[in-house]
Amino acid sequence: MLVSYSPIDPIRAYIGGDMLRVSPEQRANIEEYWGLNEPRVSQYLNWANSILHGDLGTSLLYRSPVAQVIAERFVASLALMAIAWLLSGIFGFILGIIAGMKKGTWIDRLIKGYCYVLSATPTFWLGLVVVIVFSVWLGWFPIGLGTPAGILEQDVSLTDYLRHLFLPALTLSIIGVANIALHTRTKLVETLNSEFIWFAKAKGEKGLKLLWRHGLRNISLPAISLQFASFGELFGGAVLTEQVFSYPGLGQAIVEAGLGGDVPLLLGIVLFSTIFVYVGNLMADILYKVIDPRIRKEWN
Structure with a gap:
């Protein structure tokens, strides 16, 4: 409307x-x-x-069925979002554990400050900074696009794909680290102050052994929940990132559809993104059941 x-x-x-x-x-x-x-x-x-009837309509801009446009563009976006999703989850979880284990130290303050800065950083601005540093100043990576310009698709190597994918994935993953790290730290601090942890310490357990045996499962639940629930934020971040880097993915397609008044394509991508976020939340619920026996008993 x-x-x-x-x-x-x-x-x-x-x-x-x-x-x-x-x-x-x-x-x-x-x-x-x-x-x-x-x-x-x-x-x-x-x-x-x-x-x-299973027909998403025809795109005015691409003169092709909407389902075909979404399928073609999602392949490129999937590679970008999958890499960013994995990197942000892994590094966010590791930083949260380090900050929680080193609570009150300069390491904890450094990680928290880093995460607060990231939380307040717009995705498009960070993308521009990454382009300026790594593409313009250093010249290590191409400025944009998904493949080198002027080269046929069959002549593009895997190295070319990865070089064009690296900066967008880096930008998107950096933004996603903050929430995972901060929530993991908070949950770990709560877990380390619980009675069963004090009992384990009284038996002589400490350090990584204590974390592995008693804390890891408790702090992994909120991290998994946030990581899979972040599919919506990941998709929204991909829209801005793909615009900055002119990356030919689904995010760029939805911007073109909005600016071009291509309602069938716009609504098709909205429906697809809704399913995308729903699948992420469903996977989080399923993994909850696998990781936490208490939830498994409640479901049974």
Whole structure:
């Protein structure tokens, strides 16, 4: 509804050229072909009816089925989000454990300060800084795109893909570290102050052995919950990251769909992202059952 009432002209985006060359008759034919001449409620009902029959519609900008556009773009985004998701989870969990074990020390203060700064850092700004440092100043990585410009797809090597993927994945993973680290630290501090931990210390257990036997399972639950529940934030961060690096993924497609008034593609990606976030939450619930026997008993 917001897109339909916005000043964006989907016909202008569809033609992509000088609107003066298009006669009123041609414009009317284009509107009729795409169903844009119908009332907004009718357009929505037609789209919903197509969804019920498994048809996401056709993209105005790409002139292709929405399902095909999403499938092609998601392959690129999946590589980016998967790498960033793994790195942010691993490093966030490790930093949280270190900060919790070293509570009150300069190491703890350094990690907390680092995480607070990250939490307040916009993704697009960090992406610009990464580009300036590693691409412009040092020249280690390409500035953007998913593959080298001017090279056929079959001639692109795995090294080229990884070089173009590294900076977007680095940017997206750095932002995701903060929440995992801070929540893991808080949970570890609570666990270390519990009675069963004091009892284990009284028996002579300490350090990594104490953490491994009594603390790891307790602190892993909130970390897993946050990590899988962060699918929505991960997708939103990917939108900004892909724009900064001109990375041809699903995030860039949804921005183009919004700016071009491509409602079928926009709604298709929204539905897909909803399923994406739902799957993440479902996986978190399933892993809860595997890790925590108490929850497994409650479910049974």
